[in-house]
Amino acid sequence: MNYWLDLFTGVSWDEFRKAGSNVTGFRESRWNTLQKIKNGDIFLCYLTGVSRFVGLLQVTGKPFKDNTPIWKDQVFPCRLPVKPLLVLDPEFGISVHDFRDRLSCFINASSQHAWTGAFRGSPSKWSASDGKAVTDDLRDAQQNPRKLPTDPRKLARKPRAFFGKDKKAVTIPDDDELPLPQKSAVTTSPTEHTEIQALLLRLGADMGFDVWVARNDRGRICNGTTLGDMPKMKESLPLQFDDATNRTIELIDVLWLKGNSIVAAFEVESTTSIYSGLLRMSDLTAMQPNLNIPLYLVAPDDRRDKVFSEINRPTFSHLNPPLSDSCRFIAFSELKQKIKDVGAYLRFMKPEFLEELSEECTLDDD
Numbered sequence: 001m002n003y004w005l006d007l008f009t010g011v012s013w014d015e016f017r018k019a020g021s022n023v024t025g026f027r028e029s030r031w032n033t034l035q036k037i038k039n040g041d042i043f044l045c046y047l048t049g050v051s052r053f054v055g056l057l058q059v060t061g062k063p064f065k066d067n068t069p070i071w072k073d074q075v076f077p078c079r080l081p082v083k084p085l086l087v088l089d090p091e092f093g094i095s096v097h098d099f100r101d102r103l104s105c106f107i108n109a110s111s112q113h114a115w116t117g118a119f120r121g122s123p124s125k126w127s128a129s130d131g132k133a134v135t136d137d138l139r140d141a142q143q144n145p146r147k148l149p150t151d152p153r154k155l156a157r158k159p160r161a162f163f164g165k166d167k168k169a170v171t172i173p174d175d176d177e178l179p180l181p182q183k184s185a186v187t188t189s190p191t192e193h194t195e196i197q198a199l200l201l202r203l204g205a206d207m208g209f210d211v212w213v214a215r216n217d218r219g220r221i222c223n224g225t226t227l228g229d230m231p232k233m234k235e236s237l238p239l240q241f242d243d244a245t246n247r248t249i250e251l252i253d254v255l256w257l258k259g260n261s262i263v264a265a266f267e268v269e270s271t272t273s274i275y276s277g278l279l280r281m282s283d284l285t286a287m288q289p290n291l292n293i294p295l296y297l298v299a300p301d302d303r304r305d306k307v308f309s310e311i312n313r314p315t316f317s318h319l320n321p322p323l324s325d326s327c328r329f330i331a332f333s334e335l336k337q338k339i340k341d342v343g344a345y346l347r348f349m350k351p352e353f354l355e356e357l358s359e360e361c362t363l364d365d366d
Contacts, residue, residue, distance in 0.1 A: 003131025006043040006057065007122040010090055010155030013047055013054065015071050021084040023066075024057060025076030026123060033123055034063035034078055043082065044126065044134050046119060049154040051360070052093030053134050057082040086138055091150045094137050097356055102133045116325060116360045153304070154359065192270040196298055196332060197254055198222035198230065200266050203339060204256040205232040207349055209263055212237060212255035248283045256351065262293045263351050266330075269299045269307075278310055281327055285319055294351070295327040296358055304329060304359075311361045328358035 006024055008016065016024065024043060026034065037059055045055035061081040070076070096119075100106045104127060105118035118124070126134075197213060197220070204211045210232050218228030227233075237249060238260040249255070249262075256263040265284075267277030281295050299307055307329050310316075316323035338357050342349060 002038070002041045003126040003128065003135075004037060004041060004043050004123040005119070005126055006045050007119065008045060008047055008054075009049060010047055011073070012071050013045070013090070017087065019070045021057075021087060022082060023070065023079050024082050025070060025079040027074075028077055030121075030123065031063070031065075031078045034080060036125075037063065037080060037123060042085070042131065042135065043123070044131060045087075046096070046122075047090055047093060047155075048119070048362075049359075050090060050093070050150060051096045051119075052090060052148070053096065053138055054090060054093040055087045056085040056135060056138055058085050086142055088138070088141065090155055091147050092141060092145045093148070094134075094141050095148065095356075098137070099133060103130050105130075116362060117321075119360075120362055153301070192300075192332075193268050194220045194222045194227065196268045196270070196335070197227060198225070199335065199339065200254040200268070200298070201227065201230045201233070204254070204264075205230065207256075207351070209256040209258055210234050212252075212257060214253050215250045217253065245284065248280055252280055252284075253277070264294045264296060264354060266296045266298055269297060269303070278316060278323065278327070282316055282319060282323055285321075285323060285326060292326075294354065295323075296330050296354065297327055297361075298330045298332065298335060301331045301333050304331060308361055322362075324361040327361055328355075329361050330354070330358045334358075 039059055039061060041059045043055075043057040043059070044053060045057060046053050059080055060083050063078060063080050065077050066079050067075055067077050096103075096115075103115075103118075105115040194217070197217065201211045201213060211230065212234050213227045213230070218226070220227045234257060237246060237255075238257070249265075252265050253268045254266040256265075265281070267281060269277050277297060281297075284293070285295075297307055297311070311324050311327060334357055338353075
């Protein structure tokens with residue numbers, strides 16, 4: 001018996017259950033992989049968007065092709081008959097972060113976000129030890145249900161790509177998602193942009209890090225305080241990179257630093273095209289591919305879809321690694337609520353809490 005990952009969105013999981021939970025489906029490009037899956041193998045069901053395991057399915061037959069509608073947004077014609085061993089509602093699933101010390105994708109990760117590579121496509125084969133860890137915890141969750149907060153917007157997330165002849169994901173931008181002309185790039189909302197910058201700077205300083213604000217933003221004022229004068233503000237960056245890299249880093253909206261190391265980098269986008277911040281992160285990744293700096297794009301909640309559309313454009317997807325692997329999304333509301341919830345405990349927080357606060361930007365495969 002082997003274990004395989006089966007990716008769902010909140011929408012496709014609901015549709016799968018309403019159809020009887022006895023057939024799971026995949027894209028045409030997965031047909032050859034399905035030939036390796038045997039009767040009795042187990043699917044580990046994982047919800048993208050909310051990052052939770054929600055079920056176990058046992059394969060009961062051979063793969064077949066069928067276009068009978070099950071899912072509204074995709075056909076998923078390559079199918080397998082399955083028997084549900086365990087099916088949970090999304091709010092009672094298990095967060096992937098509960099497995100940080102047990103799954104190989106975390107233990108062997110080369111960077112803070114590298115674990116997300118294990119969740120980019122399905123079906124994908126998992127090791128027996130990883131499969132057993134998830135299976136055991138899911139059975140325990142069934143016996144001892146624990147309800148988790150669930151963001152309806154993340155649960156309703158749908159794939160935003162079609163797959164071209166080369167099988168690579170290609171996003172289709174709306175007209176209003178195209179980069180703004182250079183002369184319009186200054187239409188940022190200073191009040192909202194500066195407020196979030198100040199929030200991130202204060203958060204980093206409270207956690208004990210030195211901080212940096214983009215050189216061209218140091219004179220901005222928030223609540224009577226100039227950003228360049230905020231606590232633990234660095235006057236200069238560590239001189240460990242070449243001039244081109246330093247010029248790029250100096251313009252990133254907010255940095256958290258520890259000694260000569262960059263702990264996290266943030267680009268804040270409120271009303272701009274989002275493209276400019278991603279270009280800086282893209283340049284940094286291209287110039288220093290081994291740097292492994294955790295990158296975050298912070299934007300209003302209603303701009304989430306635009307962030308995902310932009311970050312998965314071919315120009316960023318062709319980087320090694322793709323920018324969607326190294327950059328995560330943080331919604332303004334999530335950031336503000338987390339700071340409010342943590343309150344006086346901020347100084348005890350570790351930067352890893354940003355993973356739970358943020359959202360991976362990879363496109364859903366199912």
